[in-house]
Each structure stands twice: as C-alpha cells, then as structure tokens.
Amino acid sequence: MTVRMSRRRAITVLAAAAGLPLLVRAGDAQARLYRWEGTTLGAPSSIQLYHSDETKARAAIADALAELARLEAMFSVYRADSVLSALNRHGRLDGAPAEFMELLGRAKALAEVSGGAYDPTIQPVWRLYLGHFTAAADDPAGPSAADLAAALALVDWRGIEIDAAGARVSLARPGMAVTLNSGAQGYITDKVAAVLRRHGFENMLVDMGEPRALSTKPDGSAWRIGISNPADPGKAITEIDVVDKAVSTSGGYGTVFDADGRFTHLIDPRTGRTAPAMLGVSVVAETAAVADGLSTAMLLVPKERRRDVLRAGGGLSAIYVTPDGVTATVTA
Numbered sequence: 001m002t003v004r005m006s007r008r009r010a011i012t013v014l015a016a017a018a019g020l021p022l023l024v025r026a027g028d029a030q031a032r033l034y035r036w037e038g039t040t041l042g043a044p045s046s047i048q049l050y051h052s053d054e055t056k057a058r059a060a061i062a063d064a065l066a067e068l069a070r071l072e073a074m075f076s077v078y079r080a081d082s083v084l085s086a087l088n089r090h091g092r093l094d095g096a097p098a099e100f101m102e103l104l105g106r107a108k109a110l111a112e113v114s115g116g117a118y119d120p121t122i123q124p125v126w127r128l129y130l131g132h133f134t135a136a137a138d139d140p141a142g143p144s145a146a147d148l149a150a151a152l153a154l155v156d157w158r159g160i161e162i163d164a165a166g167a168r169v170s171l172a173r174p175g176m177a178v179t180l181n182s183g184a185q186g187y188i189t190d191k192v193a194a195v196l197r198r199h200g201f202e203n204m205l206v207d208m209g210e211p212r213a214l215s216t217k218p219d220g221s222a223w224r225i226g227i228s229n230p231a232d233p234g235k236a237i238t239e240i241d242v243v244d245k246a247v248s249t250s251g252g253y254g255t256v257f258d259a260d261g262r263f264t265h266l267i268d269p270r271t272g273r274t275a276p277a278m279l280g281v282s283v284v285a286e287t288a289a290v291a292d293g294l295s296t297a298m299l300l301v302p303k304e305r306r307r308d309v310l311r312a313g314g315g316l317s318a319i320y321v322t323p324d325g326v327t328a329t330v331t332a
Contacts, residue, residue: 031050034049035048036065038065040068040208041075045208047192047204047206049196049205074097077180087178088178092170092171096168096169100169104169104180105164106183106293107293110293110294110297113313114313115301116269117269118297120178121154121157123177124155124176126179126267132257133257133263140259154175156172160172182297184292185209185210186287186289186291186293187292189206189207189208189210189211189212189292190246193214193288210247213242213246215244223241227239227249228321230252230278230279231253231278233254245285245286246288247283250296251275252264252265252275252280266300280320281299283298283315284315286314294310294313317331
C-alpha cells in the first residue's frame with residue numbers, strides 16, 4: 001500500500017523565513033510583521049501582515065480565523081458535519097449558505113469553459129483510487145476497467161442542479177458526489193483577506209492554501225513567491241514577484257497513490273487517467289479563487305487549448321514546470 005500525500009498546492013513563500021515569531025520588526029519602519037501559521041482544509045496556511053499596532057493586528061487576525069473556521073465548516077470534504085458532506089450524503093441540500101452557492105456556481109462555470117477538464121463531481125473516482133490503493137492487497141495496475149467506468153458514469157458537472165432563488169442544490173443521480181478542493185482554499189484566502197482589509201490592513205500576504213499578495217511590503221518591494229520543484233516540493237525551481245495578485249500551483253506530486261508514481265490525485269474527469277507526477281502548473285490571477293480552480297484545469301487541458309481556457313477562466317498567466325525547470329509560460 002502506497003499513498004504519499006503532501007501539500008497539494010505546493011508553493012514556497014520566500015517573503016519571510018520559516019519559523020518567524022509572531023512579532024518581527026520590519027527594518028527601520030514603524031510597522032511590524034505579524035505572522036500566523038496553521039492549516040486550511042488540511043493545507044499549511046499563513047497570514048503575514050504589517051502594522052504598527054499589535055492590539056489591532058491581533059484583533060484582525062482573530063476575526064480572520066473566525067471566518068476561516070466558518071468557511072471550513074462549509075467546504076471540507078473530510079468533515080462529516082460540513083455542508084459539502086451533507087450534500088454528498090443526501091444528494092440534496094436545502095437552505096444552502098450563499099458562499100456555498102457562489103463557489104459551486106464558480107465550479108460549474110469553470111467546468112464549462114474547460115470543456116470538462118475540471119469537474120467538481122470527480123469525487124467518486126477519487127474515492128475509487130483511494131480505496132484501491134489503501135486496500136491490503138492492492139493491484140499496482142490500478143482499479144479495474146469496470147470499476148473505473150462505473151465511477152466515471154457518476155461524473156458530470158451538468159448534473160449539479162442549483163436553484164439560487166430557493167437556495168437549493170441537488171445532484172442528478174444517486175452516488176454522485178462533489179469536491180471543491182480545487183477552489184475552496186483560494187476562495188477562503190480571498191474571504192480572509194477581505195476581513196483583514198475591513199480592519200484597515202493593506203500590506204499583507206494571505207495564504208489559506210493559496211497565496212494572495214495585497215499591495216506591497218511596507219518598503220515598496222514585491223512579495224516573492226517560489227514555484228515548487230515537482231521532484232522536491234520543499235524547494236523552489238523558479239521565483240516570481242507578486243503585487244496585488246494571487247498564485248495557485250497544482251501538480252500530481254501532491255498526492256501519489258503508488259510507489260512508481262503512475263497514479264496521482266489529479267484525475268482527468270473525461271478519461272479517469274491521472275496527471276503526471278512530475279509536472280506542475282502555477283496560475284497567476286487577480287484573486288485566489290480564480291487561480292485555485294484554474295490551476296487544476298490548466299494541468300489537464302490539451303496544450304492547444306491552454307490560452308483559451310486561461311483567458312476564459314479569468315487567469316493572467318500560467319507557468320508549467322518539471323524538475324528540469326520552466327517548460328512553458330502561457331499568458332492570457
């Protein structure tokens with residue numbers, strides 16, 4: 001049994017060294033760097049913001065974490081008490097929260113513009129792969145063709161029925177299930193950033209699984225984001241400067257099911273085949289929610305459609321990397 005999991009969105013933040021204490025003086029400026037570290041939907045997360053008032057900074061971070069907890073209770077696919085789990089369990093959801101309806105609507109829209117390369121109803125196939133490779137005597141060749149076909153029959157984003165006026169969501173067929181993992185972390189990043197902005201903060205890097213840079217650092221310099229090496233996700237293979245933008249990275253290396261790395265967690269909804277383990281893509285967009293969903297889609301769309309999908313999905317650029325370095329950059 002081999003299932004190797006690491007952070008799905010493997011971004012190395014180079015703006016500050018790991019392990020910084022909460023309060024760090026930022027050079028000669030009056031502002032100080034306030035840093036929080038934790039997890040969001042299982043992914044390492046952090047907030048870095050600058051301010052001269054410790055009391056205000058701590059109050060803002062407390063409100064941001066309350067928003068994080070509220071949204072995690074909606075979107076977690078692992079928590080039995082989440083809104084998403086209730087939809088998957090019953091195939092129907094009445095009185096759905098506005099945020100849940102919004103993100104699900106975004107997911108459907110991305111599925112359409114990507115031609116189904118991204119599909120939030122891929123969850124039954126994910127469950128199949130996970131169950132197969134965690135079995136006591138798993139077949140290294142992967143799930144059987146019959147089992148894969150049965151799971152794929154439950155995958156169709158068009159089967160998500162949204163009644164916005166009635167705040168109702170339903171799934172067209174029994175056994176269908178939704179995951180919003182490609183989108184929820186970015187969406188939460190944007191919502192947490194909005195809370196901090198309401199407290200008057202501007203210079204910050206918010207990363208709830210997907211980093212979003214708001215303004216610059218107080219000295220006017222950009223936040224620097226490292227794009228992970230697929231062969232060693234803890235190390236950056238290249239770096240980009242980011243101001244008022246978000247970056248999201250997807251790669252098959254985030255979760256590898258088998259010892260040979262043939263089967264990964266990023267699954268093509270049209271075929272059931274998985275993305276290569278040693279290929280990653282980082283998408284830059286105005287918001288983390290847009291970057292998050294697009295990074296999964298961009299890894300699975302054909303090369304000839306990359307620019308069209310990037311543009312239609314609202315992205316700005318996409319950077320493809322292998323362990324050998326940057327292989328392609330696509331701009332909208």
